[in-house]
Amino acid sequence: METLKGKTAVVTGASRGIGRAIGAALAREGMNLVIGARGKEALEATAQELSQQHQVKVVPVPCDVTKQADLENLADTALKEMKKVDALINSAGVSSQSPFQDQPLEDIERLMYTNYFGAVMLTRLLINHFIENREGAIINIVSGSALVDPPPRGFIVYSSLKRALRAFGKGLFWELRDYGIKVSSILPGVADTALTSGLNEISVDKSRLISAAVVEDAVRFALSVPANVCPLEISVINQRTPWTRPVIPYKQDHPEE
Numbered sequence: 001m002e003t004l005k006g007k008t009a010v011v012t013g014a015s016r017g018i019g020r021a022i023g024a025a026l027a028r029e030g031m032n033l034v035i036g037a038r039g040k041e042a043l044e045a046t047a048q049e050l051s052q053q054h055q056v057k058v059v060p061v062p063c064d065v066t067k068q069a070d071l072e073n074l075a076d077t078a079l080k081e082m083k084k085v086d087a088l089i090n091s092a093g094v095s096s097q098s099p100f101q102d103q104p105l106e107d108i109e110r111l112m113y114t115n116y117f118g119a120v121m122l123t124r125l126l127i128n129h130f131i132e133n134r135e136g137a138i139i140n141i142v143s144g145s146a147l148v149d150p151p152p153r154g155f156i157v158y159s160s161l162k163r164a165l166r167a168f169g170k171g172l173f174w175e176l177r178d179y180g181i182k183v184s185s186i187l188p189g190v191a192d193t194a195l196t197s198g199l200n201e202i203s204v205d206k207s208r209l210i211s212a213a214v215v216e217d218a219v220r221f222a223l224s225v226p227a228n229v230c231p232l233e234i235s236v237i238n239q240r241t242p243w244t245r246p247v248i249p250y251k252q253d254h255p256e257e
């Protein structure tokens with residue numbers, strides 16, 4: 001396993017939830033961070049806390065991943081401040097639960113630019129840096145909802161965009177492996193975060209959820225293994241997670257219930 005100490009990661013969506021848990025885990029390993037999210041106050045508080053707790057450099061860059069200029073500023077600041085970036089973790093994301101016929105167009109656009117284009121464009125902005133260095137890692141936080149077919153009812157836009165992100169990562173994995181660059185998709189089941197707290201039927205039973213913290217292990221693993229054994233995908237799901245209902249009948253797999 002490779003050491004992460006002294007390396008640098010750019011993490012989007014790092015001010016709360018899964019992105020924050022990932023940032024904290026990497027800071028604990030001694031990684032320096034450039035973190036992005038829209039809310040300046042929470043982002044700066046996160047940066048201060050992580051840098052003080054773990055004696056690493058953490059640069060907060062307020063950034064809306066739906067805006068190209070913000071993404072350019074995030075990538076430029078990371079390269080200027082850190083000189084070398086070793087990993088990009090695309091975790092910024094939003095959710096939405098709606099029957100498709102009622103879903104506002106603005107909501108569809110927000111999902112598309114946050115959950116798909118934001119990650120693709122930031123990857124594009126950093127990819128030549130990784131290629132020049134002949135190393136680097138890209139990790140996309142996809143979704144366990146992409147594992148089930150058909151996409152879960154009420155989440156078809158969210159889930160189809162996560163499928164697109166998963167497909168993007170798969171293509172990139174093969175395209176970049178000759179440069180020694182790792183690309184992994186992490187597919188978390190429903191996690192106990194702000195993103196899911198308001199969803200109907202999804203977050204009511206906490207025993208069916210995962211904690212944001214368990215995604216950290218998958219990220220640390222993907223970052224620590226050598227490039228020639230890079231995991232293409234890691235699913236981190238609670239088998240009782242609501243997304244798995246279409247494929248894993250609870251009663252059959254959990255006779256104790």
Ligand SMILES: NC(=O)c1ccc[n+]([C@@H]2O[C@H](COP(=O)([O-])OP(=O)(O)OC[C@H]3O[C@@H](n4cnc5c(N)ncnc54)[C@H](OP(=O)(O)O)[C@@H]3O)[C@@H](O)[C@H]2O)c1
Pocket residue numbers: 012013014015016017018019036037038039040042063064065066090091092093094095114115141142143144145187188189190191192193194195196212
């Ligand atoms: N929670 C789950 O059950 C679950 C399951 C599978 C996959 N995921 C995926 O995991 C990722 C993180 O989800 P989470 O549960 O940690 O959500 P969360 O707790 O709501 O955190 C989302 C983070 O993303 C940032 N963010 C949102 N929109 C942004 C934008 N336009 N530009 C920049 N930053 C933005 C938020 O900060 P600001 O609001 O301040 O910008 C926050 O830091 C998402 O991609 C989500 O789809 C979550």
